[in-house]
Amino acid sequence: MFIFVFPSxxxxxxxxxxxxxxxxxxxxxGFIAAAISHAFSLFVAVSVSANISGGHVNPxxxxxxxxxxxxxxxxxxxxxxxxxxxxxTALFLLKVATGGLDTSSYxxxxxxxxxxxxxxxxxxxxxxxxTVYATTIGPKSGDMKCIAPISIGFVVGANTxxxxxxxxxxxxxxxxxxxAIDSWKWNSHWIYWLAPFVGATIAALVYETILIDSQNPHxxxxxxxxxxxxxxxxxxxxxxxxxxxxx
Numbered sequence: 001m002f003i004f005v006f007p008s009x010x011x012x013x014x015x016x017x018x019x020x021x022x023x024x025x026x027x028x029x030g031f032i033a034a035a036i037s038h039a040f041s042l043f044v045a046v047s048v049s050a051n052i053s054g055g056h057v058n059p060x061x062x063x064x065x066x067x068x069x070x071x072x073x074x075x076x077x078x079x080x081x082x083x084x085x086x087x088x089t090a091l092f093l094l095k096v097a098t099g100g101l102d103t104s105s106y107x108x109x110x111x112x113x114x115x116x117x118x119x120x121x122x123x124x125x126x127x128x129x130x131t132v133y134a135t136t137i138g139p140k141s142g143d144m145k146c147i148a149p150i151s152i153g154f155v156v157g158a159n160t161x162x163x164x165x166x167x168x169x170x171x172x173x174x175x176x177x178x179x180a181i182d183s184w185k186w187n188s189h190w191i192y193w194l195a196p197f198v199g200a201t202i203a204a205l206v207y208e209t210i211l212i213d214s215q216n217p218h219x220x221x222x223x224x225x226x227x228x229x230x231x232x233x234x235x236x237x238x239x240x241x242x243x244x245x246x247x
Contacts, residue, residue, distance in 0.1 A: 001057045001086025004045040005175055009094055011037035012104035031164045038169075039157025046149040054136070055149065059083050059173045060196035064129040064204040070137055080174075087178030095148040095182060106168040106192055113191025114188055117167045118195045123172045131155045134208040151190040171196055 015030040046055035054071075056062045059080050066076040091103050150155035156171065161171035170176050176192035179185075 001085045002090045004041045005087045005090035007041040008038050009103050035157040035160040037158045039153040042156050043149045043153030044230050060200040064200035067204040068208045083174040089176040091178045091182040103182050105183040105185050106170045108175050121195035122199040125196040126203045128171050129200045129203035
């Protein structure tokens, strides 16, 4: 979590220093820089932690895995706690390292209602958790697991490009929580928990009930049993010196 938050928020601080004199706008290239920073840092964070924790650097992703039965409630709670601590620690060290510069914080633009943001972030988080399921959790992900970190990083980078200028592309409740602790700004903070968890819920239910169940309801175990019996019979025939014919 620290590996993801520290460079991403560091980029946001750098962008804040390039605002126009009246603070009215962020340069267009700033959104590209933010998307690249989020994509690269998440790619690395998932890569280095995949063989330890499954690459859980987002409470919403953990919640989606829990709903699908791929992680226990106890472990989910531990992951949520450590994700929050990682985000808070990264933002604290950023403030120290930058001499007290303010870190970014998610906020709604003028003109939108909170429910506009909720719908938008539900869609973005659905895309993220669906990608996680397709590349790491699904029974037929196979070799896709090798490119899972970059796929997950890319979908976050794409969503940052598409939603960064609207609602901050807030798909990660832990990052939002760390920002709120650091800035002590809690306006509409509930949005950044509700929307990602709803999006994760929809993605988990869709993948578990439609794709996993329909693709492979009971194939794996019987197939392995048949292969073992086939091999056992073959070895017996070889030991007895008889010819073994097979299809």
